[in-house]
Amino acid sequence: xxxxxxxHAEIETDGREILRGLDLTVKPGEVHAIMGPNGAGKSTLxxxxxxxxxxxxxxGSATLDGVDILEMDPSLRAAAGVFLAFQYPxxxxxxxxxxxxxxxxxxxxxxRGEEEISTPDFMRLVRTEAGKLKIGQDMLKRPVNVGFSxxxxxxNEILQMAILQPKLCILDETDSGLDIDALKIVSEGVNxxxxxxxxxxxxxxxxxxxDHIRPDVVHVLAxxxxxxxxxxxxxxxxxxxxxxxxxxxAA
Amino acid sequence: xNVILPKERRRTRxxxxxxxxxxxxxxxxxxxxxxxxxxxxxxxxxxxxxxEAYHYTDLRALIASAPxxxxxxxxxxxxxxxxxxxxxxxxxxxxxxxxGWFSPKLSDLSGLGDGVTVASICxxxxxxxxxxxxxxxxxxxxxxESDPLVALASAFWTDGIVxxxxxxxxxxxxxxxxxxxxxASVTACVRHLIEVGAGAKAExxxxxxxxxxxxxxxxxxxxxxxxxxxxxxxxxxxxxxxxAVRLSSLAVSLGDGAKFDHTLATLGAKLARTQIFATLGAKxxxxxxxxxxxxxxxxxxxxxxxxxxxxxxTSRELYKSAVDDEATSVxxxxxxxxxxxxKTDGRMGAHAVLxxxxxxxxxxxxxxxxxxxxxxxxxxxxAEIDDTLKFYLMSRGIPADExxxxxxxxxxxxxxxxxxxxxxxxxxxxxxxxxxxxxxx
Ligand SMILES: Nc1ncnc2c1ncn2[C@@H]1O[C@H](COP(=O)(O)OP(=O)(O)OP(=O)(O)O)[C@@H](O)[C@H]1O
Ligand SMILES: [Mg+2]
Numbered sequence: 001x002x003x004x005x006x007x008h009a010e011i012e013t014d015g016r017e018i019l020r021g022l023d024l025t026v027k028p029g030e031v032h033a034i035m036g037p038n039g040a041g042k043s044t045l046x047x048x049x050x051x052x053x054x055x056x057x058x059x060g061s062a063t064l065d066g067v068d069i070l071e072m073d074p075s076l077r078a079a080a081g082v083f084l085a086f087q088y089p090x091x092x093x094x095x096x097x098x099x100x101x102x103x104x105x106x107x108x109x110x111x112r113g114e115e116e117i118s119t120p121d122f123m124r125l126v127r128t129e130a131g132k133l134k135i136g137q138d139m140l141k142r143p144v145n146v147g148f149s150x151x152x153x154x155x156n157e158i159l160q161m162a163i164l165q166p167k168l169c170i171l172d173e174t175d176s177g178l179d180i181d182a183l184k185i186v187s188e189g190v191n192x193x194x195x196x197x198x199x200x201x202x203x204x205x206x207x208x209x210x211d212h213i214r215p216d217v218v219h220v221l222a223x224x225x226x227x228x229x230x231x232x233x234x235x236x237x238x239x240x241x242x243x244x245x246x247x248x249x250a251a
Numbered sequence: 252x253n254v255i256l257p258k259e260r261r262r263t264r265x266x267x268x269x270x271x272x273x274x275x276x277x278x279x280x281x282x283x284x285x286x287x288x289x290x291x292x293x294x295x296x297x298x299x300x301x302x303e304a305y306h307y308t309d310l311r312a313l314i315a316s317a318p319x320x321x322x323x324x325x326x327x328x329x330x331x332x333x334x335x336x337x338x339x340x341x342x343x344x345x346x347x348x349x350x351g352w353f354s355p356k357l358s359d360l361s362g363l364g365d366g367v368t369v370a371s372i373c374x375x376x377x378x379x380x381x382x383x384x385x386x387x388x389x390x391x392x393x394x395x396e397s398d399p400l401v402a403l404a405s406a407f408w409t410d411g412i413v414x415x416x417x418x419x420x421x422x423x424x425x426x427x428x429x430x431x432x433x434x435a436s437v438t439a440c441v442r443h444l445i446e447v448g449a450g451a452k453a454e455x456x457x458x459x460x461x462x463x464x465x466x467x468x469x470x471x472x473x474x475x476x477x478x479x480x481x482x483x484x485x486x487x488x489x490x491x492x493x494x495a496v497r498l499s500s501l502a503v504s505l506g507d508g509a510k511f512d513h514t515l516a517t518l519g520a521k522l523a524r525t526q527i528f529a530t531l532g533a534k535x536x537x538x539x540x541x542x543x544x545x546x547x548x549x550x551x552x553x554x555x556x557x558x559x560x561x562x563x564x565t566s567r568e569l570y571k572s573a574v575d576d577e578a579t580s581v582x583x584x585x586x587x588x589x590x591x592x593x594k595t596d597g598r599m600g601a602h603a604v605l606x607x608x609x610x611x612x613x614x615x616x617x618x619x620x621x622x623x624x625x626x627x628x629x630x631x632x633x634a635e636i637d638d639t640l641k642f643y644l645m646s647r648g649i650p651a652d653e654x655x656x657x658x659x660x661x662x663x664x665x666x667x668x669x670x671x672x673x674x675x676x677x678x679x680x681x682x683x684x685x686x687x688x689x690x691x692x
Contacts, residue, residue, distance in 0.1 A: 050646050053638060078648035090643045094661025100644070103657060108648035143661075160647060 007060035020224035036221035050084040079111035081167030085157035092144040150177030175209040187212030288405035321350035321437035340674035343427035351439035366420030388502035404472035407440040418448035425454035432461035442472040449478035479506035491520035505535035515541035533561030543572035552581040559592035568599040574610035597627040
C-alpha cells in the first residue's frame with residue numbers, strides 16, 4: 001500500500017536534513033509501529049506524507065498504491081486515503097466541528113466522484129461514531145478543537161478518522177495526553193477500523209498503546225532513517241533498554 | 252514692504268465641477284442653509300491626507316471628477332432600477348429612493364403600526380409640515396459640523412425621508428430604506444431624519460445598490476435621534492457597483508438609557524467611506540459592528556467618532572475586514588469620554604485579514620479620556636490567513652479555495668453572527684459567499 005524509498009527531506013527555511021534515506025513498506029491490513037528518540041524525525045515523516053508546507057523533499061519517493069503522493073496537494077492526498085492524526089491538533093476558531101466534518105467528508109466524496117452525503121445520514125454517522133468515542137454534542141458544536149483538553153483533541157482526531165475512513169492512517173503520538181480510560185476508548189476505535197484493506201502507522205513512545213493496538217511490525221526510527229525492524233517483541237526490548245544501542249548505528 | 256499673499260489653492264477638477272454644479276442647481280433645491288453648507292465645504296474642498304480624519308482616505312486624490320447632480324428619474328427608469336431585495340425575507344416596510352429621489356409608488360409604508368410616520372422631506376417642507384430637528388445633530392458643537400462630506404451632502408441633497416416614531420410606540424415591522432441607481436453616472440444625494448421617541452422601539456435596514464460599471468457618486472446623510480430609554484437597530488448594507496463612490500454619514504444621538512444596535516456591511520463600491528458620529532447620554536448603550544469586503548483596486552473606509560457624554564454609558568465597536576487583490580480597507584475609531592462620563596465602559600476592536608500580498612489594511616483606534624473612572628480598551632490586528640489552519644483543513648480533504656472560504660467566514664463570524672435578525676444574518680452570509688466565489692475573477 002505505502003512504499004517509501006530512500007526518502008530525504010529537509011526543513012525549507014534552513015535546509016537542515018531531517019529524513020536521511022528512509023525506507024518503509026506497509027502492506028494492506030498491517031499495523032506498523034514506529035518508535036524512536038525525540039527529534040528523530042517521526043513527526044517530520046508524518047508531515048511529509050501528509051503534505052505539510054515547510055519541508056522540501058530532495059530525494060526518494062513515496063507512493064500509495066503505486067501513485068506518487070509527494071507531488072499532490074494535501075487535500076488530494078487526503079482524498080486518495082492518507083490521514084494523519086496529528087501529534088498537536090490545531091484549534092480553528094469560528095469553524096464549528098460539525099461544519100468542518102461535513103465539509104471534509106463531502107470534499108473527499110466529491111474528489112472521488114461520489115455524491116454528497118445527505119444531512120440525516122451525516123448526522124446519524126456522526127452520532128454513532130462520536131458515541132463510540134464518548135464525544136458529546138457540546139464538542140461537536142464547538143469550534144474545532146477550541147478549548148478542548150489535550151485528550152479531547154486526540155479523540156477528535158480519531159473521530160475524524162472514523163468518519164473519513166481513510167486507507168492509510170498515521171497516528172502520531174495519539175496516546176500522549178490520553179488518560180487510561182480514553183486510551184482504551186481510542187484504541188477500540190482504532191481496532192474497529194482495522195481491516196484487510198486499510199493500513200496503520202502508529203508512532204508512539206510507549207508499549208502501553210501497543211498493548212491495545214497490536215502491531216504486526218515495529219520499526220526504530222533514529223536520525224532520519226529506519227535503523228531496525230522487528231516484530232512486537234522489539235517494542236518490549238526498547239522499553240527495557242532504551243535507544244542507547246541505536247545512537248551509533250545511525251551516526 | 253512686499254506682502255506675499257498665499258496663492259489661492261488650485262481647485263481640483265472635481266472641486267470645480269462641484270462648484271459649478273452648486274451654482275447651477277443650488278438655488279432650486281428645497282430647504283434652508285444650502286449656501287452656508289456649500290461655503291463650509293468650499294472652505295476645505297475635498298479633504299486630503301494632511302487632514303487627519305482623511306489621512307488614509309485622500310478624497311482629493313481618489314475622486315478625480317464629480318458627476319452632474321441627478322435629476323428626478325422617470326417612473327419607468329425608477330421602476331427598472333428595482334432589483335431583487337436581499338432583505339426580502341425580513342418582511343420590512345419599504346422606502347425606495349432612486350438616484351436620491353424618493354419614489355412613493357415604489358415604496359410600501361403599510362403595517363408599521365400606530366405612532367409611526369414616514370414622509371419625504373420635500374413633501375413635508377412643501378406641505379408646510381415640520382422638519383423640526385433637521386440639522387440639529389450636525390450643527391454647531393457637533394463632531395460632524397466641520398466634516399466636508401457632511402457639508403457637501405447638506406448642500407446638495409435632493410430628498411430623503413423623515414421618520415418619526417412616537418414616544419412609547421413600537422414599530423410593528425422594520426423599515427427598509429433602499430437607495431437604488433437608475434444606471435446614470437450622476438451625483439445622488441439624500442438626507443434622512445429619524446426620530447425614535449422616548450421609550451419607543453424601532454428597526455431599520457438600509458441598502459445601497461448600484462450596477463457595476465456605473466460611475467455614480469452616492470451620498471447619504473442621516474440624522475438619527477434615539478430618545479431616552481428608546482431602542483433602535485440599524486443594519487446598513489452597501490453593495491454598490493464596481494465604479495461607484497459611496498459616501499455615507501450617520502449622526503446619531505442616544506438619549507439617557509437609550510440602546511442603539513448598528514451593523515455596517517461594506518460589500519462593494521470602488522471607493523466607500525462611511526462615517527458615524529455618535530453621542531451617548533447617561534447609561535446609553537451603543538453596539539456597532541462592521542464587516543468590509545474589498546477586492547480589486549477598491550478602497551473602503553469606516554470611520555467612527557463616539558462621544559460618551561453622560562455617565563455609565565457602554566459602547567462596543569467591532570469592525571472586521573477581508574481585503575483581497577490590491578484593495579485597501581481603512582478603519583478609524585475614536586472614543587472620546589467627556590469629564591461628565593464617569594463609569595464609561597468602551598471597547599473597540601478592528602481586525603483585518605489580508606488575502607493577497609498587495610492588499611492593505613489601516614487601523615487607527617484611539618481613546619481620548621477626560622474622566623478618571625472608566626474602563627476603556629482598544630485593539631487592532633492585521634493578519635494573513637494562517638497556513639497552519641489551512642493545512643489542517645486541507646489534510647482532511649478540503650481543497651485550498653474551500654479552506655479559505657471556511658476561514659474567511661470564521662474570521663468574520665464574530666461580527667456577522669452578532670447581527671440581529673436571522674434573515675439578515677443569512678442574507679449577509681450569502682453575500683459573503685458570493686464575494687468569495689468572485690475572488691480572482
Ligand atoms: N518546521 C520545522 N522547523 C524547524 N525545525 C523543525 C521543523 N520540523 C521539525 N524540525 C526539527 O526536526 C527534527 C525532527 O523533529 P520531529 O518533530 O520530526 O521529531 P520526532 O521524532 O517526532 O520527535 P518527538 O518524539 O519529540 O515527537 C527536530 O530537531 C525538530 O526540531
Ligand atoms: Mg513527534
